[in-house]
Structure formats: C-alpha cells, structure tokens
Amino acid sequence: MRKVKKSLGIIGTVGVPAKYGGFETLVHQLVLNLGEKFDLTVYCSGHAYLKEERIDSWKGAKIRYIPLKANGYQSIFYDLFSMIHALVHSDVLLVLGVSGCVFLPILKLFSKKKIIVNIDGLEWRRPKWNKLAKLFLLLSERIACKYADDIITDNRILKEYVKIRYNISSRLIEYGADHTQRKVISDKDLDEYPFLKKKYAFKVSRIEPENNIHLILEAFSKLPKQNLVFVGNWKGNIYGCKLREKYGKFKNLHLLDPIYATLKLDILRSNAHFYVHGNSAGGTNPSLVEAMFLKLPVLAFDALFNRVTTNNQAIYFNDENELLNIISNIDKYPLYAVAENLKTIANKQYTWKNVSQRYAAVINGIEISCDLVTDLKTTLNITSSSKIKEVVS
Numbered sequence: 001m002r003k004v005k006k007s008l009g010i011i012g013t014v015g016v017p018a019k020y021g022g023f024e025t026l027v028h029q030l031v032l033n034l035g036e037k038f039d040l041t042v043y044c045s046g047h048a049y050l051k052e053e054r055i056d057s058w059k060g061a062k063i064r065y066i067p068l069k070a071n072g073y074q075s076i077f078y079d080l081f082s083m084i085h086a087l088v089h090s091d092v093l094l095v096l097g098v099s100g101c102v103f104l105p106i107l108k109l110f111s112k113k114k115i116i117v118n119i120d121g122l123e124w125r126r127p128k129w130n131k132l133a134k135l136f137l138l139l140s141e142r143i144a145c146k147y148a149d150d151i152i153t154d155n156r157i158l159k160e161y162v163k164i165r166y167n168i169s170s171r172l173i174e175y176g177a178d179h180t181q182r183k184v185i186s187d188k189d190l191d192e193y194p195f196l197k198k199k200y201a202f203k204v205s206r207i208e209p210e211n212n213i214h215l216i217l218e219a220f221s222k223l224p225k226q227n228l229v230f231v232g233n234w235k236g237n238i239y240g241c242k243l244r245e246k247y248g249k250f251k252n253l254h255l256l257d258p259i260y261a262t263l264k265l266d267i268l269r270s271n272a273h274f275y276v277h278g279n280s281a282g283g284t285n286p287s288l289v290e291a292m293f294l295k296l297p298v299l300a301f302d303a304l305f306n307r308v309t310t311n312n313q314a315i316y317f318n319d320e321n322e323l324l325n326i327i328s329n330i331d332k333y334p335l336y337a338v339a340e341n342l343k344t345i346a347n348k349q350y351t352w353k354n355v356s357q358r359y360a361a362v363i364n365g366i367e368i369s370c371d372l373v374t375d376l377k378t379t380l381n382i383t384s385s386s387k388i389k390e391v392v393s
Contacts, residue, residue: 006091006363007092010030010042015045022285023120026176027042029352031059044064045078079099083100101144114363116149118151152173153171155283157308159172182295183270193229201220204231205278208237216278231259277298289309297335
C-alpha cells in the first residue's frame, strides 16, 4: 500500500515563486527540497501576483491565494485566514512570523493539529513600528511561544532570548545561501552597469532605520574614490525617499531599485570587492549568509546577531567613524582570509539541504542535533553572559 504523505500548510509569506525577501526564499527552497517528503500547500498574497501570474501549483506544491497583503496590518488577517484554511486541509501548519499568532488560543480550541511558528527576529523592537504596533507584536510573540507546538529561531541569540523570556527551548534553524552563485561579468552587464569596471562595495537590504542605511551612505559619501552599489526598496517609505534624494547625487553611490532576478543580483554582488552589512536587529539575516557563501569579505555592524552568524570572523564597526576608517584602509585588512573563513562557515552551516532536513525533522517531531561551536560566550569572545542577557532579556 502506498504511504500517504503528511500534508503541510506554509503560512505568512508573500508567496512563491519567491519575489520578495528572506522568508519567501526560505519557502521557495523548502518546496524544492521537501516536495517529495510532504504534500505542500503554500499560501500567497493575491496582491503580490497579477491574475496572469497566478497558478494552481508550483513545483508540486498547491498554491492558495488570499486576497490580502502579507505585510502591514493586513498581515494579521492574512495569516488568520490562511491558518483557518490550513487547519481544515493540512496535517501540520508552519507559520512564518507572529502577526496572526494572536489568534492561536482560539484556533487551538477547535483543532489539535500541530502548529510550528518561526518567530523571525525581535520584530517588536524595530524602530519603524509605533508604540501600539510594538505592543501588539510583543503580545503576538508571547502568545506564539505559549501556544505553538514548536518554536523555530534562526539565530542562537534568539534561541537564548526565547529561553530566558519564555522558558522554552526553541529549535534552531538558520537560512541557506547556496542558491547564490558567482558570475562572470559579460559585455552586456558592463553596458547595463558601467560601475562594474571598477572596484565597488555592495549592499542589498530593505531600507529601514535599524539597517543603518543612513550610516553607510554617509560614510561612503565622504570617500568619493570608494564606490558603493546599494540595492533596496528606496520608494518603500519616507526614510528611503529622503535618503535617495540626499545621496543619489553622489557619483560613487549607485542606489538601485529592488532586483528580484537572482541571476542579475548574483552578477552584482559576487563581483564586489567587499560586502557591507548594517543590520542591527533580527536574527540570521539572509543577505549576510548569501554574501558569506559568495566568499565576500564582510564589514558588519557590531551586533551580537551578526557576530553569531559570522562566528566572529567578519570585520565589525559600531558607528560611522569606525566604518569610515575601515573603508579608508580597506586594503590593509586580510580580506582574503576573512572571505575564506566566512565561506567555510557558510558551507557547513548555511546550505538549503541542511536547513530543509532540519525543518523536516521538526515537522515529523524528531529531535535535531546542533553541531555548532560550543557556546555563545566562546563564539563572541566574551567572558561574561551579561552582554548576551542585555540583548535577549
């Protein structure tokens, strides 16, 4: 008799094929890697896909469109409607993010099906949210940690945070990066992007204050001989519009609109002299592990999340002056050794095969081992846990 595959509903992202951010890339890869093991359904935002783009299935996964946006306040009801449908049609629910988790206590009254939640980063701490939004996100996070059957965290700092704040042991699963590839620059690429002829730094990011976009742009604006190529959603908010208006006039700053074509993005980032990572909040950032896998030297903002992700092997800065000093003397740093060390870490930790196997284990209720370095204090090269508790408490 043919064994029936366990069905899994994946909730909380814009959808697949991926054309947005980190969670979408995660789901994209889970579909590619777990399609033979599970009967997958992915919930997608009807607002993100034109009618002619909508499909019934993708790579074997069923596609269900919800007529709401997957982000902003609509994400609360987007997740709710997706979860209600999934509770009827799936054996297990994988919820990415906590927006809709405020409804978990009610949903749990009507169903005993397994619900797994990836809480993302410390979303409620992000400066972009007002006080009411922060309180709501914190409440949703607390409810998720209390009512979900399993909690996934993507960074050891987040794992420690969940343990200290909620006294639960989460499952640590980071992101993969081996979908990225080094690309050779063609004549066509040079015609489209003339800056490829010179050395340049690279950055791809959502344009948000906690990603220190202003700090990075200000530092590079003072170094006209250092080129920076920055891909981001500049039109997405007032912060981004003002930054582009202010810094778009600098000849060494190339501020590009979002690029969702992986091939084109890989051409730009894989040929960079070094990568600049300004993110100060969240967990394991996908763009950072992608830069590591592409064997780029990384200059990272000195946040514990980033030190854990890079296993303390990147070059770190705390403010504009430190970044300015590093960039001014960039060729005095052992860039090749930094890139080699980060690539070694990425090859071991940040592959989609590894990530998918860990998700499959959680879905099946199997304990997963953690073959990472000893403890956070060793990784971060500190002698006390006080700094860790300062961040996670």
